[in-house]
Amino acid sequence: MAPTASRGAPLRVPRFRALWAAGFLSWYGDFLSLPALLIIAYQLGGEFGVGMLFVFQTVPLLGLLPIGGQMGDQGDRRRRLVALDVVRASLAALMIISAQGHLLLVLVLAVAASRSASALYDPGRRRLVPVLLPPELVGAGGSLLSVVGESSILVAPALGAVLLLVVSPSVLIFVDGCTFLVSAFLLSRLGAQPSVWTGHVATAKQGWRQLRRGFDLLLLDRTISLFAIQAGMGAVVAGVVTVYFVPIAHHSIHLPTDQVGLMYVIVGGASVGGSLLALRQPQVGRRGLVVIGYIHLLVAILVGSLLGPVVVVGALIVFAGTGALQEVWGFNRLQTTTPRDGIGQAFGAALWFQFLGRAVGAGLGAWGASHLAQVDFFYILVVVAVAFCLLATLSRSVFLYRSTSNWPPGNPPLPLEP
Template identity: 30%
Template sequence: MTGPLRVPAFRRMWIAGFVSEIGDWVLMVALPVYVYQLTGSVGSTATTFVVALLPSLALSPLAGVLADRWDRRKLMLCVSLAQAVALLPLLTGDLVVVNAVMAVQAALAALFEPAKNALLPELVGRDQVTAANGLVGLNSNLARLIGASLGGLVLGWSGLPGVLWVDVASFLAAAVLLARPFGVVDRSGGAPVLRAWLDGLREIRGPLRGMVAVVGLMALSQGMFVVLFVVFVTERLGGAEAEVGLLRGIQAVGGLAGGLVVGLLARRTSAWSLLGWSVVVFSVIAAVGWNGPHVTTAFAFYLVTFALCGAPGVIAGAGMMSVLQLHTSDASRGRVMATFGSLYDGFQALGMVLAGALAVPLGLTVLLDLQAGLYLVAGVITFLIGSSARSTASSGRVRLRGRGPSRRASSSATADREEGAAPTRPG
């Protein structure tokens, strides 16, 4: 066992995330199919997911402050238990209850994610951050492969109650894995919530300001995908629940490959390059898939296409997370991650609204091509930001080169921080 997995605390968090995400993907695939079957409306499906995103926007200040102020493991543990309990009302099957439960789940997830993302660098150390994020991406895609494939099947076999109990079990299993302490520094006290959140916003400077545009575009595109994917599979490809789940889960096959090579790539290139190239490649593959029905509706073609999307997808996720984590201090990382999480959810909600509103007047193919194009624009912006960050860091090295060994060492460390470059030391 090498790299971040040698760290017991990270390994335990990694497994807990895997178990929890299997249940998440079962629910994530099954619920849109359930809502679409119940209403027959793209707009209603979009509304369900927009409602689920709103709590994240409202709770972002509190979530980030709690992640920086409290023991992050304990926060994740409490949230996992609460998520298990909050799923139970889904047994009614009512659309209003579905919306309410999704809103509560989103609120709890808004507390969980900043804590998890802020805790990762604390567990593995700065030199292993990109490799650890790659393993998290590998984990997520393996969970997607299992959970998404199960989602459609479980819904078809046992309905919404079966989906519910799978997810409840996953949250409880994650809580068990998080019950034992990680042995990191505890946190307590601090400034009032609003003031602490505003202090965290001041950390979003330099290259992170450009990342606001990158994250926003990626989220807008993902929001459109969430709404339109089910319609694409059912109407253009003639699929049903099983096909929706299989195509959503097959991306994990490529994602597994991407997760395995991220650590290797991280030792040879910067997080900026990982993010930029992977997003561009993802955009091209997506465009091919969306326009495929003009040529063929053979299911095997889409299995291959969606599988190929998985590799650049997981590499992009690792690159994006590493850029954000490496440009923030541990003391404020929770607030910065929560702010970007809120930004992502807000633009994802906007993408869902646009997809639901424009599906009829513009047509499905036009919207899906737009979705792929947004990723391409995000990739171009990433290259520009990364190039600027490297130029700034290089200028800093030149200015400090003649000021003595201690200054030179300081300059090198500063350059690593500014570039968000991956370490050269093997994991």
């Protein structure tokens, strides 16, 4: 089969086509309503409400991502996925009720429950690819799902922002809920997909053990350790920037509340541009990776400044673009320097660390909004983040840095790539 034909060949398999379409709706539904939730949270609780929204959206992922892969492979996968879609549709209805009833606590709890369902959803869906496709199409099928998943993170919020120009936030959340119901219908046509049950306690222990192993792998290479620290600090700053989206849009860019979602269009476009630039030069040295991390942090001062729309929008574009550059280059280096049998665990640990940073940043943003002026808070935040990274950069050995000769503790060292 020709290479160009093989890319779309999995979609000619009816059951995989149903899985892919359901994944498209489910993934885009996850992020479509993000601008609407941002606006509703700000209307109900100001910056504190937005901060709590993103804290409750992220914290469930920290607990469930390490065990989601194992739990997603237990029981009837199809029935589990359908149930999770129905649950998320019901939670979308609860979000609408909380918005109409001005119930911020109910809103953030519904968001937390929805993100928990999402963390358990994706692993089970990916496990179905080798079940529904012949071996020669599994790689292409996984790529098709990955394209949808990765694009939804940037495209869906921007699409939601554009839709908010013509519909209300509650209507957008209703559309979000409908995507989950259609996804559930498509998945119900896959037929039973049973798998072997194992003990949940053993599953949880295995997931956290793999997460710790991933962190150890991040510490095998000095540059990767610095990348992880800088990316974590960048995630903290990004969490704060998200909390301040509405004030930045109001006071610096002069957008009305119903157009605040357009900030996602700016960020999404800059992130796509940064990723494309990184793909043109996939290999970068240690110095380049470290420098781009510092630019990413320092430009956040201008994002939080009140220097006018041109400066703030330009800084926001540079912030999002350098973040994408840093992530692509950092993960490329991670893939080439990590022992082959631990790449997936190292990736998982790095992503978990970034989620933690975003949760911490959202919490700090919620606190800072009520205690400090916006400009002062951004200056303090960036100075502390840069100082922490400088300490790691200038030290002879990064915090907890480990040599490959004595990892893992008490066991033979992993084989390294030649």
